[in-house]
Amino acid sequence: MAASVEFWGGVGVIGSSKVLITEGDHRVLLDFGLDIPRGTDLFRPPVVPREHRYLADRLRVGAAPRLPGVYDPAMVEPGDSLGEEGPATAVFVSHAHIDHCGLVGTLRPGIEVHASPETVAVMRALSAAGDGLPGGDPDWRPLADEQPLRFGPMTVERITVDHDVPGASGYLVTTSDGVLAFTGDIRFHGRAPERAWRLAERAAGCEMFVTEGTALGLPVFPGPVRTEDDVVRDFAAVLDEARGDLVLLAMYPRDLERVREFIDVADAAGRRVLWGDPVAVFLRELGVEGVAAYSEVGLEAVKADPGAFVYQPDLRDLRGIPDLADLPVGDHTVWLHANGEPLGPFESRWALFMEWLEVLGIPLRRIGSFGHATGDDLHTLVHRVAPRTVVPIHTDAPERLHPVGGPTRLLPVFARRYDLGGHPIERTWA
Numbered sequence: 081m082a083a084s085v086e087f088w089g090g091v092g093v094i095g096s097s098k099v100l101i102t103e104g105d106h107r108v109l110l111d112f113g114l115d116i117p118r119g120t121d122l123f124r125p126p127v128v129p130r131e132h133r134y135l136a137d138r139l140r141v142g143a144a145p146r147l148p149g150v151y152d153p154a155m156v157e158p159g160d161s162l163g164e165e166g167p168a169t170a171v172f173v174s175h176a177h178i179d180h181c182g183l184v185g186t187l188r189p190g191i192e193v194h195a196s197p198e199t200v201a202v203m204r205a206l207s208a209a210g211d212g213l214p215g216g217d218p219d220w221r222p223l224a225d226e227q228p229l230r231f232g233p234m235t236v237e238r239i240t241v242d243h244d245v246p247g248a249s250g251y252l253v254t255t256s257d258g259v260l261a262f263t264g265d266i267r268f269h270g271r272a273p274e275r276a277w278r279l280a281e282r283a284a285g286c287e288m289f290v291t292e293g294t295a296l297g298l299p300v301f302p303g304p305v306r307t308e309d310d311v312v313r314d315f316a317a318v319l320d321e322a323r324g325d326l327v328l329l330a331m332y333p334r335d336l337e338r339v340r341e342f343i344d345v346a347d348a349a350g351r352r353v354l355w356g357d358p359v360a361v362f363l364r365e366l367g368v369e370g371v372a373a374y375s376e377v378g379l380e381a382v383k384a385d386p387g388a389f390v391y392q393p394d395l396r397d398l399r400g401i402p403d404l405a406d407l408p409v410g411d412h413t414v415w416l417h418a419n420g421e422p423l424g425p426f427e428s429r430w431a432l433f434m435e436w437l438e439v440l441g442i443p444l445r446r447i448g449s450f451g452h453a454t455g456d457d458l459h460t461l462v463h464r465v466a467p468r469t470v471v472p473i474h475t476d477a478p479e480r481l482h483p484v485g486g487p488t489r490l491l492p493v494f495a496r497r498y499d500l501g502g503h504p505i506e507r508t509w510a
Contacts, residue, residue, distance in 0.1 A: 083234075083255035084505055085288065087492040088145045089113065090473035094294055095179030097474055098145065099262060103255050106232025107169040109150065110251055110262045110290075114143075114182030124428045134214040135186045144183060145495070152188045155215060163188075170194065170231045172223075172238070174264025175248040176202040176334055179474075185215030194229065196238060197222040198247025202334055205365035209358045226282075228254075239279045242272040244335045244419065244451035250279040257500045258287030261465065265292050265474070267450070268457040269305045271337060276453075280464040287500040289467035289487070293475030294452040306449040311418060312341050314447040318416055319349040324387030325410030327351070328442065330420030331392065333359045336366060338418065343370045346390050354382070356394030383408045396421050398429050401436050409442055419448035455480070462487060469502040 082103075089098035089111075097111035122141050123129050130137060135155040138144035139162070149166015156163045165188070173181045173195040181203070184193050195203075200220045206212050223229060228237045235254040242248065243265045253260045261283035266276050283289060319327060331338060333355070346353045352372045355363065360373035374382075374391060382389055386408045395401055415437060422429040437444055453461065462470050462483050470487045472478040478491050490502035497505040 082505075083257045083260075083500055084497045085260060085290075085500060086495055086497050087471070087473060088147050088495055090292075091492055091494045092476060092478065094297070094474055094476055097174070097180050097264075097292075098147070099260075099290055099473070100147070101234065101253050101255065101260055102167070103233045103257075105167045106234060107149075107167050108231060108234055108236055108253055109169055109171045110253070111174050111180045111264070112150075112171055112183045112187070113180040114178050121428070129214070131214065135183075144186075147495075150188060150191065151186055152215065155186050168232060170236075171218075172236055172251055173199060174250065174262070175199055175243055175245050176206075177245060177265070180264065182213065184218045185213030187215075187218050189219075191219065192221050193218040194221045194223040194236070194238070196225070196240065196247035196249050199245075199249070200247075201366060202246065202336075205362050208365045209362035211358055211362065225249075237282075239282055240275050241266045241279050242270045242275045243267055244270070244332065244338070244449075246334075246336050250283075252282060252286070255500065258468075259283070260288045260290065260500060261286045261467070262290045263292050263461075265294070265452060266461075267453050268461075269307050269449070269454070271308055276461075277464075280461055283465045283467070286465065286467045288469045288471060288490075288502065289462065289465050290471045290473060291458065291462065291481075292452065293458060293472035293478055293481055295450070295455045295458065296472065296475045296480040297477030305454055308338065308341070308449060311338065311447055311449050312345060314445075315342055315416065315418070316345045316349065318414060318445065318447070319346065319351060319390070322387070322410075322412040322414065325412040326382065326386035326408055327390045327413065328407075328415040329353070329390050329392040329418065330395070330415065330422075331418040331448075332420050333362060335419070336363075336368065339363060339368060342390075342418075343368070351388055351390050352377075354389055354391045356392065358394060359392065379406055386410060386413075392420070395433070398422070398432060401433070404436060404440055404442075409440060413442055415442050415444045417444055417446045417448060419451065459484070469500070471502070 086100040089096035099110040101108045153163030171193045176199045200222045223238045225240045228235045237252045239250045251262045354374040363371045471490045472481040
């Protein structure tokens with residue numbers, strides 16, 4: 081039986097990646113993620129998802145796909161056909177961001193979830209810190225780099241790439257009709273661009289190349305793309321400029337490379353980075369050295385010597401934002417936003433966050449670096465891979481990917497079945 085591919089997420093939106101490859105009675109699912117919360121998200125704050133109906137509520141309002149044969153029957157409505165067992169399925173997660181793995185806790189028992197050892201470690205550390213997946217951890221299976229794994233008639237191989245989280249991976253899925261390659265999320269301006277180009281080398285000439293295209297819908301980057309060197313340099317400069325005043329921080333704790341560099345830079349400046357308790361537990365679980373929890377130091381110590389600290393409050397849901405009013409804000413206090421929470425102006429939380437900073441007199445300075453490939457790098461990547469068909473997902477502007485020199489571009493329709501050449505396959509029903 082010929083192989084087929086369906087796109088159950090990431091179609092015309094950033095995030096929500098779900099690529100289903102079927103051959104015979106076996107299925108490979110690449111990523112199983114949530115949409116990044118934005119203004120149209122029905123579960124945005126102040127709404128609090130009901131833990132006991134997390135999946136059922138999402139299915140009810142269309143915030144999770146009705147993909148048959150993958151969900152835990154205990155998490156769907158009684159009698160819902162989605163609780164029925166389907167073909168043998170294995171899930172392969174590209175990295176530990178919620179838009180790629182946020183639904184794997186809802187998988188039915190017995191479905192294996194493969195990922196890099198680093199990704200598995202991050203997800204288990206999140207669970208230990210009380211920030212685990214709704215539904216709990218799945219059956220995680222660490223998968224070595226470039227180690228082929230046979231699943232029914234298909235073979236899956238993980239390729240380490242570069243992104244702003246450890247263990248980020250692309251995948252090669254070999255079927256009887258050829259190879260489908262998937263980038264996951266990828267960048268070429270981080271510390272290890274050679275990893276990303278390794279995927280291009282391994283995927284060269286594949287039948288179908290499924291690539292993230294986050295940057296395609298964003299404005300053209302003004303000037304050179306910011307690198308991690310730029311981020312670290314700006315962090316060090318602000319610590320120097322802040323003199324004896326407290327510096328506040330918002331960075332993504334899963335970016336362990338940046339966490340370690342910021343701790344070292346702060347130490348060199350005579351400061352300690354203080355984290356909210358859940359983040360401190362998470363980082364310690366992963367073996368990060370020099371982690372200090374705010375609760376262990378205390379507000380009085382910060383007031384006594386604000387210039388000795390950099391503090392990252394836990395503002396994931398903004399419920400703790402009034403606590404900022406207690407902090408010793410000086411003339412040189414600044415809030416450094418390095419890709420942390422809240423993530424950006426596209427989020428419903430952002431405006432309220434900015435209102436609080438304005439009232440408290442705390443200026444915001446954004447020093448982060450984009451975690452995804454630029455449009456130019458994406459076009460270079462596709463040119464190097466030279467697939468027969470390229471499929472841009474994980475973007476709200478897939479039509480802006482213009483392959484040159486041969487590849488056919490497929491703009492997929494949600495849940496429609498295609499062959500690896502990008503041709504629609506008519507479904508037949510018994």
